Structures are given as structure tokens and as C-alpha cells.
Amino acid sequence: MALLGWELRKIWRPALLAAIALIGLVFWQIRTEFYIEHLGSSWEDEIGLTNRWLEEYGVTIEPAERAELDGQLAEAKAAFSVQVAQMDGAAEAGVHDWPSWLAWEDQYNEDARAERERNRDLYWAVHSTTNCGEIEALETFLERYDRLAAGDASALGHVADWPDWVAEWETRRLEEAAARPEAFGFLPGGVTSDTNDFFHYFAIWCSFSAALLLAPTLVRDRLRRTRAMQWASRRGRGVLGAQMGAALLSGLLLTLVNFAVYLGPFLSTGALTFWNCPMTSVWVQTVPWFDWTYGQYVLALCGLTVALALATSGFTVVLSWFSGAYVSMLLKLLPLVFVLEWGLVPWVMEGAGTFQGSPARLLGLPGGEWMITALCAALALLLCGLVCRRQRRRDLL
Numbered sequence: 001m002a003l004l005g006w007e008l009r010k011i012w013r014p015a016l017l018a019a020i021a022l023i024g025l026v027f028w029q030i031r032t033e034f035y036i037e038h039l040g041s042s043w044e045d046e047i048g049l050t051n052r053w054l055e056e057y058g059v060t061i062e063p064a065e066r067a068e069l070d071g072q073l074a075e076a077k078a079a080f081s082v083q084v085a086q087m088d089g090a091a092e093a094g095v096h097d098w099p100s101w102l103a104w105e106d107q108y109n110e111d112a113r114a115e116r117e118r119n120r121d122l123y124w125a126v127h128s129t130t131n132c133g134e135i136e137a138l139e140t141f142l143e144r145y146d147r148l149a150a151g152d153a154s155a156l157g158h159v160a161d162w163p164d165w166v167a168e169w170e171t172r173r174l175e176e177a178a179a180r181p182e183a184f185g186f187l188p189g190g191v192t193s194d195t196n197d198f199f200h201y202f203a204i205w206c207s208f209s210a211a212l213l214l215a216p217t218l219v220r221d222r223l224r225r226t227r228a229m230q231w232a233s234r235r236g237r238g239v240l241g242a243q244m245g246a247a248l249l250s251g252l253l254l255t256l257v258n259f260a261v262y263l264g265p266f267l268s269t270g271a272l273t274f275w276n277c278p279m280t281s282v283w284v285q286t287v288p289w290f291d292w293t294y295g296q297y298v299l300a301l302c303g304l305t306v307a308l309a310l311a312t313s314g315f316t317v318v319l320s321w322f323s324g325a326y327v328s329m330l331l332k333l334l335p336l337v338f339v340l341e342w343g344l345v346p347w348v349m350e351g352a353g354t355f356q357g358s359p360a361r362l363l364g365l366p367g368g369e370w371m372i373t374a375l376c377a378a379l380a381l382l383l384c385g386l387v388c389r390r391q392r393r394r395d396l397l
Contacts, residue, residue: 007246043190251313314380
């Protein structure tokens with residue numbers, strides 16, 4: 001344990017940590033901050049309705065409660081009529097209620113450019129100062145809800161353009177999800193997409209920061225010729241195992257630090273409000289492979305992030321062992337970073353756990369992201385073990 005503690009102190013150097021923190025601050029500002037500050041901001045009407053329905057109905061709207069939504073829609077349209085009556089130019093344009101607004105909007109979209117320019121102020125005023133968005137969200141929800149209640153599974157989404165056997169697999173999953181009571185959930189689509197985008201970049205940062213922390217670890221010992229001193233004693237010849245363990249542990253500890261820095265602000269955006277909402281939703285249109293809640297989905301993404309960071313830590317420390325100088329380590333690290341941060345991590349995290357709107361993963365294999373990530377982490381640990389075994393065999397010779 002004393003040797004492990006010493007190796008940990010060698011890794012966690014203040015100057016290196018300060019550099020990582022500075023790079024992390026820049027990454028925060030150009031990537032993850034947007035999704036933290038604007039979680040679901042483009043879906044405010046859906047989120048407003050969801051917050052109300054969570055209090056009234058729980059996490060799903062049962063068929064017996066469906067008629068109440070018609071009353072809510074009628075109330076929203078009545079409120080719209082009152083709002084447009086107070087707007088300058090609305091009466092002159094013939095807009096006084098929801099049907100007249102729809103007719104005016106259709107005409108606006110068909111008008112010539114010059115005519116649209118003259119009416120642009122009224123168009124944006126209605127969209128920004130009335131409950132127009134809430135009515136549209138309600139109508140969309142009711143239309144999909146009724147299709148789903150009638151047995152139309154396509155109301156939840158569509159099957160991707162896969163080979164026939166994969167499309168059949170997805171069709172069965174879509175029908176299975178549509179037959180469950182959780183299908184009548186109402187998790188806003190913006191929350192799902194913004195969560196996925198946040199974890200996409202968050203996982204990239206966790207992986208990249210682990211590579212930055214561990215790249216110099218074993219190179220530094222070789223440059224300072226500490227290996228010769230280590231080999232002078234029997235205990236010292238076994239130090240590589242402690243160094244590998246310290247590196248992997250450091251990668252996990254740094255990931256936990258990143259979780260503390262990033263996830264606190266993310267959860268404070270109101271994501272916890274949707275924790276128990278089913279991922280299958282009338283609004284989302286992105287069907288998950290598994291019947292989990294939003295909270296379980298977030299935990300699954302956290303698990304993917306940790307596993308990817310662990311894999312990066314293992315690959316990085318192995319490259320560090322076979323590098324004789326910082327330049328050679330950098331030349332090895334650049335291809336690794338390119339493969340991981342521009343290839344593997346985005347491929348795993350983008351649309352993770354769903355079969356719609358995401359890159360092809362093992363021909364749509366359910367859980368393919370977790371399988372690939374587990375294999376990568378296992379490969380990294382295996383390489384670390386092989387390096388240690390090779391070193392012990394050299395010791396015996």
C-alpha cells in the first residue's frame with residue numbers, strides 16, 4: 001500500500017493537474033456548458049406540460065385520463081384568443097382565435113417574400129408572446145397518443161433502414177414497447193436529446209483528461225533512470241504492477257472528480273424532475289432497446305463513461321511504458337486520442353441505448369454499445385496484465 005501511495009503521488013502532480021483543469025475549463029465553455037445551461041430550452045412548452053402532468057397524473061397518462069387533455073386543449077385555445085385580442089395588428093389581420101391563426105399562418109408561409117417581410121412582426125409576436133407553442137405541443141401529443149391507443153406502434157417512432165432481419169428485430173421491439181403501459185409516458189424529447197449530447201461530450205472529456213494525466217507517468221521514470229534503481233532490489237523489480245494499478249486507479253479517481261464537477265450542474269438544471277419518467281414516450285420518438293426510466297438511462301450513460309475512461313487509462317499507461325521520451329510518447333498518444341475521441345467514444349455515446357437516429361452499431365444489436373465498451377476496457381486491462389507478466393518473465397531470466 002505504501003508503494004501504491006507513492007506511485008499515486010507521482011501521478012498527481014500539481015502542475016499537470018493545473019494544466020488539465022485549464023484545458024477542462026476551455027472544454028466546458030465550448031462544449032458541455034451549452035447543454036447544462038439550455039437543457040430542453042428549445043422544448044419549453046413540452047417541459048411545462050410535463051411538469052404539470054407529473055403532478056396530476058404521475059409518470060404516464062392512462063387511457064381513462066385521456067379525455068381530460070381535451071379540456072386542457074380547449075382551455076389553452078381560449079387563452080390564446082384572449083392573448084391575440086390584446087396584440088396590435090392581430091384583429092386587422094383577421095387573427096382572433098386558433099383556427100383563424102392557423103389559416104393566417106398557412107397564408108403567410110405561401111406568400112411572396114416581400115409580403116412575408118411586412119407580416120413578419122406579427123408572426124413572431126404570436127409565437128413569442130402567446131401560448132401558441134403549448135397548443136401545438138398538446139395537439140401533437142394527442143394525435144400520437146390516439147394513434148398509439150388504437151394500436152399503431154409507429155406513433156412511437158419508425159424503424160431504421162436496416163437489413164430485413166434487423167428491421168424485423170426493431171419492429172418487434174417497437175411493438176413490444178407500444179404494448180406496455182409505460183408507452184403512454186410523456187418524457188420531453190428535448191430532455192432525452194440534450195442529455196445524450198451532454199454525455200457525448202462529457203465522455204470525450206473524461207477519456208481525454210485521463211490520457212493527459214497518465215501519458216507522462218512511466219516515461220518520467222525512464223528519463224530519470226529510476227528503473228535501474230528499482231531493479232536493484234527484489235521489491236523494486238515488482239514495482240510495475242503497482243504503477244499500473246496506480247495509473248488505473250488514478251484514471252478512475254479523475255473520472256469521479258469530473259463527475260463531481262460536471263454532473264452537479266447538469267442535475268441542477270431540473271433533470272431530476274424526470275428521473276422516474278419512462279424513456280419510452282409519446283413525445284420522444286426515439287425508442288430505447290430496454291424498458292428503463294430516465295434515471296436508469298442516466299446511470300447507464302455514467303457507466304459507459306466510466307468504462308471508456310478506464311479503457312483509455314489502460315491503453316495510455318501501456319503506451320507510456322513503451323515510450324523512451326516525451327516526444328515518442330506524444331507520437332504514440334496522438335493516434336490513440338484520435339481513435340478514441342473522434343472514433344470510439346462518439347460512436348458509443350451518440351444515441352446510446354436507442355435504435356433510432358444513431359449510427360449503426362453491430363447491425364442494431366441491442367446493448368451493442370455496452371458490449372464494445374466492455375471489450376475495450378477488458379482489452380486495456382489485458383494489455384496491462386501482459387506487460388506486467390512480460391516484465392516478471394524478464395526478471396526470472
